[in-house]
Amino acid sequence: MxxxxxxxxxxxxxxxxxxxxxxxxxxxxxxxxxxxxxxxxxxxxxxxxxxxxxxxxxxxxxxxxxxxxxxxxxxxxxxxxxxxxxxxxxxxxxxxxxxxxxxASETPPIQLDDADGVGDEARLRYRYIELRKPRMQRHMQMRAQTTRVLRRYLDERGFLDLETPILTKATPEGARDYLVPSRTHPGQFFALPQSPQLFKQLLMMGGMDRYYQIARCFRDEDLRADRQPEFTQVDIEMSFVDEADIIDLNEGMIRELFRSVLDEELPEPFPRMAYAEAIRRFGSDKPDLRIDLELVDIADLVADAEFKVFSGPANDAGGRVAVLRVPGGGALTRKQIDDYTDFVGRYGARGLAYVKVNDAAAGRDGLASPILKFLSDEAVAGIMSRTDAADGDLLFFGADKAGVVNDALGALRVRLGHDLDRVAAGWKPLWVVDWPMFEWDDREKRWAALHHPFTAPVGDDAATMAEAPGEAMSRAYDLVLNGTEVGGGSIRIHNPEVQSRVFEVLGISAEEAEEKFGFLLEALKYGAPPHGGIAFGLDRLVMLMAGADSIREVIAFPKTQTATDLLTGAPGDADARQLRELGIRLRQTGGDGTS
The missing domain is CATH 2.40.50.140 (Nucleic acid-binding proteins)
Incomplete structure (x- = not known):
């Protein structure tokens, strides 16, 4: 034509x-x-x-x-x-x-102009028109080119493109499963996969050696700009490898991707940073290295302070007191500081103490802050020295449980970096390594896997891991790009005893483990090879490469923040005949959610 x-x-x-x-x-x-x-x-x-x-x-x-x-x-x-x-x-x-x-065409309900002022609801309702925009055309072509480059890279290195089941069994992976009722097994349900994790491990046990898949995954969770109920990941698994093998291969793949699609040369090798260092310096396990602001610990300087807001966390083994120095931040207005105080409140912080540095050489007399009267001269001098504070700077303080301080100051660091134009140009990849095996869940009062329950611990002594879960380290690694986690993986457990012991630490009983993971525990008994892998979020990766603000910009038919498809009207009702075949009866609920 x-x-x-x-x-x-x-x-x-x-x-x-x-x-x-x-x-x-x-x-x-x-x-x-x-x-x-x-x-x-x-x-x-x-x-x-x-x-x-x-x-x-x-x-x-x-x-x-x-x-x-x-x-x-x-x-x-x-x-x-x-x-x-x-x-x-x-x-x-x-x-x-x-x-x-x-x-012919009627007058379109949305214009083919990115500055048309049309809201997100209309853009998603008429997505097929939105997709005609040059911006969306570029995004979809970049997505296709990205998968083409990744497939070629992996194909050339002996990987097999294999599919894993979509209808599978519910497993605990940190989010709710989407359930599918079974007509042939009344009262029972399939689950849509949150990831192909267990099946790709089984492929390694089946001798496939090198596997990859552009996999569709599903998670019924609260959504954000970089989350969707269904998403795509580049799933990779390898046998007879260690961390270095996987990191080197995938680092080369990402470098080739940026070279081919964006004509950008990424550093070689990517820098690496221990999880503990990332948390200490940036308050985050996915630090944006383009922003030159860092957290500084001062608990030892304020442990004896009259200010209980500081001394309490300073003397608590689970607390943290840290400072974020903002060069030139002294120019911030009181209203701006109040706005930042409200911002950190979203992360659990109960306030945001600060000190303005008017004249660093004048010591205490050159500073302005209502908290100074609670701090000794030695503490003030130590804070100024440790933070390298200079005239015109602003010091923000966080004092609370370590998790609250990390979340609040880590997020504030990123917000200030963007607000004050302190984000350097270019790409800053980073491998975050040396992850703890477990973290304590205060709400559930139990240990939780920091990655997932199939991540191998450092060392083979399962008994030691169980005796001191908080000290156990894992063989996990994440790839972070400009402050966004784009990939995560680990060496997997290939010993059934170690896997059973991890389940025990996580509070999964032997009966529950057998019910949910019996097939995996059995498979591990038959010569399972050492193996490991990684999964990249394709949507996030393309979003970053395209310079988009949301993964919805790089997904052809995304859903809303409430997991609704405005184009087709999904989710929708099922007719009575379908429900009868499935043995399902719906209960009427009131407006307040009561039945």
Whole structure:
């Protein structure tokens, strides 16, 4: 039906004939000549229709935005003064000799202009029109190019592209499962996979050696800008490897991806940082290294302070007192500081103490803060020295349980970096390594896996791990890019005794372990090889590469923050016959959720 995409027509085709198809982006009438900007996924092309062909000209006159058309014409150079350097096809145009309206269009409910002011609800309701925008076309093409590069890289290194089941069994992985009722087994349910984790381990036990999959995964959880109920991950597993093997291979893959898709050279090798160091310096296990602000511990300096807000956490083994120095932050207004105080409150902080440094050389007299009267001269001098505070700086303090301080000051650090234009240009990848095996869940009053229950501990002494869970280290690693976790993995447990002991530490009884993971524990008994892997969030990765603010920008048909599909109206009701076949009866609920 066409000979070229619009964006492919260039000066090499001058005096030649082309046939193009696409949508009318814009129509302009100039002095009896009609100009049509035709758009397809590859770009824009200017068509020209002269009035000397009355029938053709009349057909062109009835064109409106988003009409779908086919046009044939002769390529010619644009007249002097009409060249558009902003357009890839801006030096040429096509003089139309034939025109067919393939489908007319009503006035679109949203305009094909990114600055049209249309809300997210309309964009998702009419997603098929939103996808016609050049921005969305670029995002979808980048996504396709990304998976193409990743597949090629892994194929060339002996990986097998294998599928794992979508209908599977519910397993505890940190979020709620989507359940699917079984018609043939009344009262029982499949679960949609949160990840292919157990199946890819079973593939290693089956001798597949090197596996990958562009896998669809499902999690019924509260959503954020970088979360969706269904998402895609690049899933990788390898046998007879250690951490270095996996990190080196995948680092090379990400470097090749950025080189091929963005023409960007990432550092070689990527820097590595221990989990403990990341938390200490940045309050986060996914630090954005583009921001040059760091947390500084001062618990030892304020342990004897009269200010119980400081001395309490300073003398608590689970507490932390830290300072975030903001160069030039003394210029912040009281209202801005109050806004930041409200901001850290979202992370559990009960306040945000601060000190303005007016004259560092003057010591206490050069500082301004209501908390100074509670601090000794030695403490003040120690804080100033340890933070390298200078004239015009602002010091923000966090004092609470370590988790609250880390979350609050870590988030504040990122917020200030963006607000104060302290985010360096470029890409800053980082491997976060040396993760603890477990973390204590205060709400559940039990140990939880910091990665997942199948991550191998450092060392083979399962008994020691069980005796001191808080001291056990794991063989896990995460890849962080500009403050976003894009991939996470580990060496897996391949010993059934170690796996059983991990379940015990997590409070999973032998009966529950057998019910939920019996197939895995049995498989581990039959010569399971040492193995490990990693999974990359494809949506997050493409979002970063595209410079988008949300993964919805790089997913063709995303859902809302409430997991609703505005385009199709999903989720929807099931008819009575389907429910009867499934043995399901719905209870009526009141407006307050009571039945």
């Amino acid at each position: 066409r000979s070229h995409y619009c964006g492919e027509v260039d000066g090499n085709l001058i005096d030649g004939e082309v046939t193009v198809c696409g949508w009318v982006h814009r129509r302009r009438d100039h002095g009896g000549v009609i100009f049509i900007d035709l758009r397809d996924r590859e770009g824009l092309l200017q068509l020209v229709f002269d009035p000397d062909r009355a029938d053709l000209f009349a057909e062109a006159e009835r064109l409106r935005p988003e009409f779908c058309i086919r046009a044939t014409g002769r390529v010619r150079r644009r007249p002097d003064g009409t060249i558009n350097p902003k357009l890839a096809t801006g030096q040429i145009e096509v003089l139309g000799t034939d025109l067919t309206v393939l489908n």
